[in-house]
Amino acid sequence: MAVSIHSSVPLQCAVEVYDEADIVVVGGGPAGTAAAISGARCGKKVVLLEHSGQLGGMGTLGNVSVFMGVGNVTGIYREMVSEVLPDHLPQSHEGSIWPQYSPFELRHYLNTKLEREAIKVYYHTSFVAAAMEGDTVTGVIANTRQGLKAFLGRTVLDCTGDARVAQDAGVPIRTGRSEDGLTQPMTLMFMMQNTGKPVKPYLPDDCYYYETVDELPQGRNLYWERNDNGTLLVNMTRVKGNGAMIEDINFAEKESLRQVFSVANYLQRNGFETYVLSHVPGQVGVRETNQIEGLYTLTENDVTGGRRFEDVVAQTNYEIDIHSPDGRKGTDERHVSGYDIPYRCMIPISVKGLLVAGRSISATHVAMSSMRIQATCYALGQAAGIAAACAIDDGVDLAQVPISRLHERMQEQGVKFLK
Numbered sequence: 218m219a220v221s222i223h224s225s226v227p228l229q230c231a232v233e234v235y236d237e238a239d240i241v242v243v244g245g246g247p248a249g250t251a252a253a254i255s256g257a258r259c260g261k262k263v264v265l266l267e268h269s270g271q272l273g274g275m276g277t278l279g280n281v282s283v284f285m286g287v288g289n290v291t292g293i294y295r296e297m298v299s300e301v302l303p304d305h306l307p308q309s310h311e312g313s314i315w316p317q318y319s320p321f322e323l324r325h326y327l328n329t330k331l332e333r334e335a336i337k338v339y340y341h342t343s344f345v346a347a348a349m350e351g352d353t354v355t356g357v358i359a360n361t362r363q364g365l366k367a368f369l370g371r372t373v374l375d376c377t378g379d380a381r382v383a384q385d386a387g388v389p390i391r392t393g394r395s396e397d398g399l400t401q402p403m404t405l406m407f408m409m410q411n412t413g414k415p416v417k418p419y420l421p422d423d424c425y426y427y428e429t430v431d432e433l434p435q436g437r438n439l440y441w442e443r444n445d446n447g448t449l450l451v452n453m454t455r456v457k458g459n460g461a462m463i464e465d466i467n468f469a470e471k472e473s474l475r476q477v478f479s480v481a482n483y484l485q486r487n488g489f490e491t492y493v494l495s496h497v498p499g500q501v502g503v504r505e506t507n508q509i510e511g512l513y514t515l516t517e518n519d520v521t522g523g524r525r526f527e528d529v530v531a532q533t534n535y536e537i538d539i540h541s542p543d544g545r546k547g548t549d550e551r552h553v554s555g556y557d558i559p560y561r562c563m564i565p566i567s568v569k570g571l572l573v574a575g576r577s578i579s580a581t582h583v584a585m586s587s588m589r590i591q592a593t594c595y596a597l598g599q600a601a602g603i604a605a606a607c608a609i610d611d612g613v614d615l616a617q618v619p620i621s622r623l624h625e626r627m628q629e630q631g632v633k634f635l636k
């Protein structure tokens with residue numbers, strides 16, 4: 218029977234409760250992994266549900282492979298750098314680092330790290346719907362390898378990057394630029410490997426033959442060379458669209474791969490004559506989709522004005538970095554000297570029992586372009602896990618967590634705020 222896309226199908230069924238925890242984290246990217254670790258370190262039972270087969274989010278799944286600098290290397294992010302990239306660890310928190318890393322090693326490291334913290338990670342488990350009691354989120358229903366299962370929690374942390382849980386729970390969502398809703402484009406990042414001898418450039422029939430830099434999808438070369446192992450990390454594809462929309466992501470997966478072969482072919486003819494395509498991740502990288510409406514919305518003025526907040530939970534000086542959302546080639550890059558992100562950006566209006574950490578916090582399109590990078594998402598996740606534990610311990614709503622208590626416990630976990 219053909220089903221029109223405008224019709225609807227009722228779904229009503231009882232779903233088995235598979236697990237219960239103090240904190241249910243949905244999404245295992247930078248925000249989700251840090252939230253799980255920090256919650257567990259506060260003595261809470263934590264489960265993490267991850268849609269894919271790996272942790273690390275865009276940092277591994279999307280092959281991002283570089284930690285951009287934030288000017289405050291602190292908390293769990295600092296600990297990770299000290300364990301995975303000790304040569305890059307700055308002596309003081311204030312140092313800025315931009316290390317390249319192996320996404321394969323980070324993936325393995327995160328598996329082991331969460332195992333050591335006794336966090337139960339459910340891989341291949343995708344959020345489907347929020348379980349609600351009135352205006353309070355009490356758990357989630359997820360699609361697992363054994364069908365739909367429920368995971369109940371005293372607090373749920375939405376770290377999906379797309380605010381999927383918040384959206385389903387009825388939190389108002391904003392998307393992209395205020396004038397037209399367009400989001401930053403998607404990019405399939407790939408790797409090439411130096412073979413040490415000339416290779417024959419490869420180009421499938423339906424790909425593009427780029428002659429000049431101007432013709433490239435971003436109109437520029439953007440790659441990182443590693444002299445120690447001969448890999449080249451390439452960030453040069455670009456597909457317009459919103460990665461949280463079915464038709465946009467369908468198009469982007471095919472178009473971005475076409476661009477991968479085309480850019481690799483261009484590089485093989487322009488300076489990288491001895492390199493072969495060596496790694497293409499399983500999914501396109503998504504920079505921007507949904508932002509929740511939270512108790513506070515971070516703005517461009519906060520970012521450019523270096524605003525400080527009493528309820529600071531993360532600090533960054535990463536630039537405003539907007540890959541053109543409208544199909545043009547440019548990137549709007551503007552220096553930022555450093556600002557705070559307040560706790561209230563993670564607290565959704567209108568719903569209790571839920572925090573949103575990572576790139577989909579309450580922020581405008583421009584502010585989000587600066588706060589979206591990995592170190593900041595790890596910092597926000599760490600704060601969310603601790604805030605969840607504080608709320609449980611004190612028997613208060615997430616919005617009522619005393620900031621002094623939150624800061625005290627963040628400090629106990631190695632977080633330092635710079636003046």
Ligand SMILES: Cc1cc2nc3c(=O)[nH]c(=O)nc-3n(C[C@H](O)[C@H](O)[C@H](O)COP(=O)(O)OP(=O)(O)OC[C@H]3O[C@@H](n4cnc5c(N)ncnc54)[C@H](O)[C@@H]3O)c2cc1C
Nearest residue numbers: 244246247248268274275285343344378502503575576591
């Ligand atoms: C092309 C590109 C280049 C970038 N370059 C850099 C860079 O050089 N340096 C840098 O620091 N940052 C960079 N970033 C930004 C950074 O990688 C992301 O903004 C950051 O990873 C966001 O972290 P997050 O935890 O909020 O979300 P994500 O990393 O998106 O992780 C979300 C996780 O949730 C899971 N998930 C999603 N939906 C569901 C669901 N329904 N159920 C269960 N799980 C779900 C996903 O599988 C994923 O694991 C780049 C991003 C892109 C796309």
